[in-house]
Amino acid sequence: MRDFYGTTLTTGLMLGTAQYPSPAVMMDAFKRSAASVATVSLRRESGQDRAGQDFWAIIRDLNVHVLPNTAGCHSVKEAVTTAHMAREVFDTKWIKLEVIGEEDTLQPDVFGLVEAARILSEDGFNVFPYTTEDLVVADKLLNVGCEVLMPWGAPIGSGLGLNNPYGLRSMRAHFPDVPLVIDAGLGLPSQAAQAMEMGFDAVLLNTAVAKAGDPAAMAEAFAGAVHAGQLAAKADPMEPRDMAAPSTPILGKAFLI
């Protein structure tokens, strides 16, 4: 597996920490998923209940890499400031950079994304940009210092899977040495397997697991799919063809007419 800013991950599954029915269910899901990365965010803390402190204690116990996000940020300044705050709180240079440009699809504002990625890369961050499958944008992100790209599969939380397989395949082929993560839009393990079979290095998902009827079981299902897809990619899949090709040898077939 390609490494992520010098870190080799044990599995190609990155899992979000939001929307679970309870912290216990979330912990169980992480355990059964064997996810190597947990995404987290920053939100306003109350001095009375200090909920964030309890959450942080749970995350530390997961013993996984922590990838803070800038979810909900719509401007470069907001995203950059949030990244700085996240770096201090989580004590990591990793940042999942989101600059949202459109409300219905939560599509990244790729112009703001490139600018924020430039500022943060120059400031020593390891930027994981949430982007589209646009090759030109991808190239610009790499030029400003990103060493990982995270194209969307489909809009966040939609569960639609890989909306543009052609575009994603092109991206994989165009940047053979860049670690690529499918981030967002996955709903089923088969879609994660498809991404890994295409040669992506990891998938990042949250809602598909957290909103399943049994999140821990779904987490395990995704783990199996990611592993299967990864293995299949390494095994060099056959080329599809339009016409049938008998797999059973013709030679030696009995003459029974």
Add this chain to the structure above:
Amino acid sequence: MKLQLNGIAIDTDVTTLAALLDEQGFAEAKVATAVNGEFVPEALRTAQILDEGDLIEVLAPMQGG
């Protein structure tokens, strides 16, 4: 002095960000701070003087995708 702390109006007598965090129950909490939209690192909280009407943000780890 009147301030906004995480969007809620408060009245306080303290004059620095560090003192405000202690007063408002954030002592030794894992939080990040911003004043008027600008990040204030932990090391600078004691030197960060607060003014009337300042907008203070105190953020902590939270669930995210």
